[in-house]
Amino acid sequence: MSTTGIPPAPSIAQSTWLVATREVESKLRSKAFVISTAILLLAALAGVIWGGIAAAHPSQTDVAVTGETAALVADVPGLALTRADSTAAAIALVKAGTVSAALVPDAQSPVQIKIVAQDSAPESLVAQLSVSPTVQLLNTTSQDALLRYLVAIGFGVVFLMAASMFGSTIAQSVVEEKQTRVVEILISAIPVRVLMAGKVIGNTILAMGQIILLAAIATIGLSVTGQGAVLAGLGGPIVWFAVFFLFGFILLAALFAGSGAMISRQEDIGSTTMPLTMLIVAPYVLVILFNDNPLVLAVMSYVPFSAPVAMPLRLYLGDAMWWEPLLSLAILIATCLAAIVVGSRIYRNSLLRMGARVKLAEALKA
Numbered sequence: 051m052s053t054t055g056i057p058p059a060p061s062i063a064q065s066t067w068l069v070a071t072r073e074v075e076s077k078l079r080s081k082a083f084v085i086s087t088a089i090l091l092l093a094a095l096a097g098v099i100w101g102g103i104a105a106a107h108p109s110q111t112d113v114a115v116t117g118e119t120a121a122l123v124a125d126v127p128g129l130a131l132t133r134a135d136s137t138a139a140a141i142a143l144v145k146a147g148t149v150s151a152a153l154v155p156d157a158q159s160p161v162q163i164k165i166v167a168q169d170s171a172p173e174s175l176v177a178q179l180s181v182s183p184t185v186q187l188l189n190t191t192s193q194d195a196l197l198r199y200l201v202a203i204g205f206g207v208v209f210l211m212a213a214s215m216f217g218s219t220i221a222q223s224v225v226e227e228k229q230t231r232v233v234e235i236l237i238s239a240i241p242v243r244v245l246m247a248g249k250v251i252g253n254t255i256l257a258m259g260q261i262i263l264l265a266a267i268a269t270i271g272l273s274v275t276g277q278g279a280v281l282a283g284l285g286g287p288i289v290w291f292a293v294f295f296l297f298g299f300i301l302l303a304a305l306f307a308g309s310g311a312m313i314s315r316q317e318d319i320g321s322t323t324m325p326l327t328m329l330i331v332a333p334y335v336l337v338i339l340f341n342d343n344p345l346v347l348a349v350m351s352y353v354p355f356s357a358p359v360a361m362p363l364r365l366y367l368g369d370a371m372w373w374e375p376l377l378s379l380a381i382l383i384a385t386c387l388a389a390i391v392v393g394s395r396i397y398r399n400s401l402l403r404m405g406a407r408v409k410l411a412e413a414l415k416a
Contacts (some may be wrong), residue, residue: 065240070255077219077256087260090211094264098271101200101280111172114140114152119163123153129175136271151175195342201284201366202341205291205359206334212260213299213330215254217306221319223249224310224397233307233401242398250303256305257299262294287366290375291416294358294382301354301386302326304393311400312408322407346371351378 060068077083110130115123116137123129132149134140140152150172156164165171227233236245265288272281309322333356339347342362350360351370357378364370396413 051265062176062241062244063351065244066248066251069240069245070252073223073249073252076256077253086215087263090260091263091267094267095271097204098268099275101275101277103275110177111151112149113172113175114143114149116140116154118155119153119275122163124214142205144168150257193235196339197280199338199368201287202337202359202363205362206337208261208264208291209295209298209359210330210334211246212257212295213302214327215303216257216299217320217326218323220249220253220303220306221310221323222316224307225313225316225319228311228401228404229316230316237401242401243394246304246307246394246397250300250306253298253303258292265292274315283366287362291358291362294375294379297379297382297386298354298358301389302330304386306392306393308393308396308400308413311397312410312413314407314413318407329355332356336360337363352381354382357382 112130114132114134137154143149144152149167151167313322337359347360350356361378400408400413
């Protein structure tokens with residue numbers, strides 16, 4: 051304390067941390083945020099448990115068989131066999147709805163058997179009894195299509211929800227402070243760049259907290275439900291996803307802060323932040339549509355706005371070389387720094403301008 055009794059002004063780091071703490075505390079006091087986070091975590095836990103139950107109890111096709119046809123499908127997986135005393139009895143089980151189909155002898159058939167069903171034969175049964183040529187894959191992967199699709203949805207949904215939720219929170223906070231004139235009091239005590247940095251850091255802490263909790267739930271859930279093989283394949287990609295998400299979110303947060311400073315009314319947030327929202331939605335849509343397209347995923351993994359989703363997915367699929375995530379991360383960090391420069395410039399030049407929306411060209415001027 052100085053000799054005059056007035057405490058010294060806080061440093062830039064202390065001021066930034068004070069703003070960040072204020073952002074975190076205000077969000078944690080919000081019941082809507084706490085409830086939505088709890089619902090998200092419960093949904094993630096339910097998804098992991100459902101996946102474990104589905105893996106432990108795969109769906110089966112109920113099939114009636116006779117003494118002549120039972121041996122033909124005795125070792126075929128995915129079939130629940132019901133023995134019938136005769137062909138007529140097996141067909142009766144189909145008519146009664148007890149089984150999906152019946153496998154009965156047929157002397158006129160080239161394979162001496164036929165499938166009897168109500169309106170359509172189970173595709174799985176037809177495929178298992180069909181004769182197919184030998185298939186040799188030169189580029190094999192251990193990930194099946196369904197699991198790849200679920201992982202793609204998982205990465206896409208987490209990125210979409212976290213980035214859009216906290217990004218819009220930053221923009222709303224900036225506009226609210228402009229509307230209430232609180233921002234004029236704040237910048238009289240701390241620099242503008244400190245105010246923006248504190249908002250970005252505070253919301254980044256909250257977003258990363260959600261990501262870490264989701265990763266912990268996924269890890270624990272997969273371990274408890276006996277999905278060790280899935281966990282082993284997802285461990286590395288989840289870590290990479292967290293790293294990519296950190297820089298990807300800072301990139302978006304800086305731009306959301308700048309967008310919020312350009313307007314003075316809450317009603318204008320949607321139209322102003324729409325381009326950023328599309329940049330968040332696009333990776334989610336593309337990774338679902340093209341999760342089985344290596345070329346599209348490879349391109350997406352080097353685009354900064356989609357890299358947090360596409361690169362971890364490629365790592366999970368084993369399609370990326372060891373150096374690719376490092377190169378993609380370097381591109382993302384460089385873009386992040388550029389976004390911080392642009393976002394802070396817009397924020398600084400627009401924060402005290404009230405009334406009509408500030409045009410982007412004007413906001414970028416010195």
